[in-house]
Amino acid sequence: MIDKKLFRSVHLDDLQFKGFNGKRVLCLVDGDHYPPVVKWTIEELEKSGGKVVALVFLGGTEKIRVSSKDLKDIFDLRVYLRKSRLDDSISFLVEALEEENPDIVLDLSDEPIVDYWKRFKIGSRVLEMGIDYIGSDFWFKPPVEDEVLNKPSISVIGTGKRIGKTAIGVTVARLVKEELFDPVVLCMGRGGPPEPEVIDPEKIDLEVDTLIDVAERGRHAASDYWEDALLSQVSTIGCRRCGGGMAGNPFSSNVLEGGGIANELSQDFVITEGSGPTFPPVKTDKKIVVIGAKQPLEKILSFFGEYRIRVADLAIITMCEKPYVDDEKIEKIEKGILKINPDLDVVKTVFRPQPLDEVARRDVFVATTASDQSNKSIKAYLEEEYGCRVKEISNNLSNRIKLKKDLNRSISSCDILLTEIKAASIDVAAKKAKKEGLEIVFLHNRPVPVDGSIDELNEAILSLCKKAHKSFRRGEN
Structure with missing residues (x-):
């Protein structure tokens, strides 16, 4: 039978x-x-x-x-x-x-x-x-949004990796600290610590030797939480995550524990930062979605890129310039976003390098994760705005073998290593530069609006943070 x-x-x-x-x-x-x-x-x-x-x-x-x-x-x-x-x-x-x-x-x-x-x-x-x-x-399943936070909050999420989400997160943290509240950043990454770790710039000397020491102890000194803390000078809680679902769920993380730590700190506003296209599994009052213009249109506007746009309150499109994209694609992205979420504020931006220390009249080796398509604009901007001489640009921070070759070939002819805090920037680039006697200066990629002024971008961010604060106080979270 x-x-x-x-x-x-x-x-x-x-x-x-x-x-x-x-x-x-x-x-x-x-x-x-x-x-x-x-x-x-x-x-x-x-x-x-x-x-x-x-x-x-x-x-x-x-x-x-x-x-x-x-x-x-x-x-x-x-x-x-x-x-x-x-x-x-x-x-x-x-x-x-x-x-x-x-x-x-x-x-x-x-x-x-x-x-x-x-x-x-x-x-x-x-x-x-x-x-x-x-x-x-x-x-x-919808991404987990645990109601662990007991303070007003905003999250910075992305539609992918290498689109400038951390640079936007740093910008948000700087603005909030300067203009509104006393913030703490809750950050997660694929190289985060086994237990949530608080990095307080007022208690830790955030300099090159500190990060090199972290790397020599076998930890990821270029993890996003170190970058956030150093570039923004805002206290940051570093967490880890593994795996990333299509809709944004991590498979595992210690972010909820990190959220509990944020509740106990003195700061009065929390900025959570996702990792790649993965969301922090905590509920926040408002969301900023970061969209890389160089990504395929389908990834931005279809699949679960659409979901990320639907749940956001502000969209910041990055890399809106040639050779990454042409005007036609930028227009398609903006129109597509507004078709999905007509009420969404959209800001189109480009990134411009901002050294954290003086580099004028010095020979500079630039280490970046940006593609070589951007080298011409990076060189021109640094030399015009900061008065340095860009001798070499390595686009291989995320490729240790190629980065070592670039450093061995030309770093000895330079005075300064100007580097992003990414990938192999500390354990390879900074260690090599220190051995060669170079000064090491860190680099922030500052978002600049394509249409409008810096003030308008800042106001869009600050306005959303104010709304997040009001939503929390009204119990809408």
């Missing part, structure tokens, strides 16, 4: 479906499935402990005559059906989510009614509303 279990979905037997017990489930269905098959699956689902509250019909007429009455008669459930072909199916879904308030959206549709692109659009809207989105072989 054939085992009847063979006729059941393998997915329904999966251990993750234990999470269905007592949960409210809204199902997405289409007309390319024969209705009794869909009904059979829903019955099996309810046997697994889930409570199906409604269906959203996404389209298709191959195996079904479409009318709300017919569908309700078949499934004996509330059915949401578009009134015309002109209706936006995503907006229609959002309406159903608001009315039914499910815990889980289960996608029982398939191509051609719902393809890969549409699935991500659906997922972005579902996750934005704090709801799990699952299907036959996927389970997307």
Whole structure:
């Protein structure tokens, strides 16, 4: 005799479906499935402990005559059906989510009614509303937002790596400290410490020898939290994370512990900073999303780039200049962002190097993670604004072997190593420069608006921080 279990979905037997017990489930269905098959699956689902509250019909007429009455008669459930072909199916879904308030959206549709692109659009809207989105072989969860912080807060998140998120985070921290509050930065990274570590610039001498000593003890001295503390002169809590989900969840981190430490410090405002496209797993009052203009349009505006734009309160687009991008792409990015989130403030920026110490009339070796496409503008800007002579630029901070070759080739002819605090900047570049007797100066990449003034960029950031403070005081967080 054939085992009847063979006729059941393998997915329904999966251990993750234990999470269905007592949960409210809204199902997405289409007309390319024969209705009794869909009904059979829903019955099996309810046997697994889930409570199906409604269906959203996404389209298709191959195996079904479409009318709300017919569908309700078949499934004996509330059915949401578009009134015309002109209706936006995503907006229609959002309406159903608001009315039914499910815990889980289960996608029982398939191509051609719902393809890969549409699935991500659906997922972005579902996750934005704090709801799990699952299907036959996927389970997307909204990024964790633990309400651990007991102070007003803002987060800086990104759509990828190497887009200048830490530079924006440093800028935000500097501004808040100068103009508004006494901030602390809660930072996480792939090279963070095993226990959250507080770096207080008033208690620790943040100089080259300190960071070299950290590196020689086997730790990552160029981790974002050291960069944040040194460049902003704001107390920073360094945390670690491992893994990064598509929607922004880390697989593991010690950020919640770091958040508890932030609560105990004297500072009155918290700035959390993500790592690459991964979110800190703490709830904040407002969000800034950093978007690299050189990223592929699909990554910015589709997949779960759309989700990041939807949950943000301010978008800062970086690297808005040739040779990274042309004007046409910048326009597409801005229009795409505003189509996704029409209420979002958008600021277009470029980065300009800002040495933290005097470099005038000196021969300089520049070490950066920027691509060699930017070398011409880096050299011109440093020489014109700061009066130094740029003798060599290495774009290989993230490639230790190539960086060593660049340093060996030309550092001895220079007076100063001017370096970002990234990747191998301390354990390779700074150690080599110190051995050769060079002065070491750290570099901040300062965001400068493409349209408008620095004051307008600063005001956009400060205005959002003020709103975060008000939201917290009103209990809206």
